[in-house]
Amino acid sequence: MKPYIKRAAVILGTAGLIIAVGGAAAVATSTRHTKTRFQMVRSTASENAGCLNGAKVDVTIQSKGQVEVMRIRASGLPKNTDFDLFVIQVPNAPFGMSWYQGDLDSNAWGWADGTFVGRFSVETFSVAPGSAPAPVVHTAEPTVRPTGDASTNPKTDPIHQYHLGLWFNSEKEAQAAGCAAGVTPFNGDHTAGVQALSTKNFPNDQGPLRVIQP
Structure with missing residues (x-):
């Protein structure tokens, strides 16, 4: 040259x-992010019980404009165990407004992989302009579920939800994993176990979904 x-x-x-x-x-x-990656950690209930020590959960969220695609990859979970994923207001009890997103089930090696499509961004919120009748599908039964469906909703202004929580699908599965007993309403028929994992590694008002702009 x-x-x-x-x-x-x-x-x-x-x-x-x-x-x-x-x-x-x-x-x-x-300040505009269309993709984020973060980890979920053991919940307060799991830490107190000394369970799920080897759990590792990686979450990625990618904005597609009209919706977001969230992928969760987990390892070190108890094998062949069912979990329920919720988008929640705050990561620890009392959790605030929460909505059921879907299921995440581990295989024989304790791995789990789930893809969810929805609104997982700064625009994620719930609102109830007024009270209205609500369908009662599940009623409280002392030996099955302590909490049944409400027959009406409370009026509430918009409330943003930027955290994630993962619950054992049943009290039996939680106890089999060495976690605490207890029945909670965090599955489809309100017979879930305790919270297993969450985004409590983020501040209450700065959950990881908040950084995503559609």
Whole structure:
């Protein structure tokens, strides 16, 4: 290569590096994020019981504009165990407004992989402009479920929900994993076990879903 050609290449390469670094800085300082990755950790109930010590849960959320795609990959879970995933207001009890997102079931090696499509962003919220009749599908039964369906909803202004919580699908499965006993309403028929994992590694009002802009 002739000297002047080599020098030009070095100048162009330096200019490209400056552009690349500048672009990275712009992304780093932007308040708009269309993708995030974070971990769920053992819930307070799991820590208190000393269970799920080897659990590792990685979550990625990618905005598609109209919806977000959330993928959860977990390992170190109790094998062949069913869990229920909720989007929640705060990560610890009393959890606040919560909505049932779907199931996450581990296999014979304690791995679980789930993909969920919905609104998992700064716009995630619940609202009830007024009270209205609600269908009662499940009633409280002392030996089955302590909490049944409400027949009406309370009026509430918009409440954002930016956290995730994962519950054992049953008290029996929680106890088999060495976790605490107790029946909670966090599954389809309100007979779930205790919370297993959550995003309590984030502040109450700064849950990981909040960083995503649609």
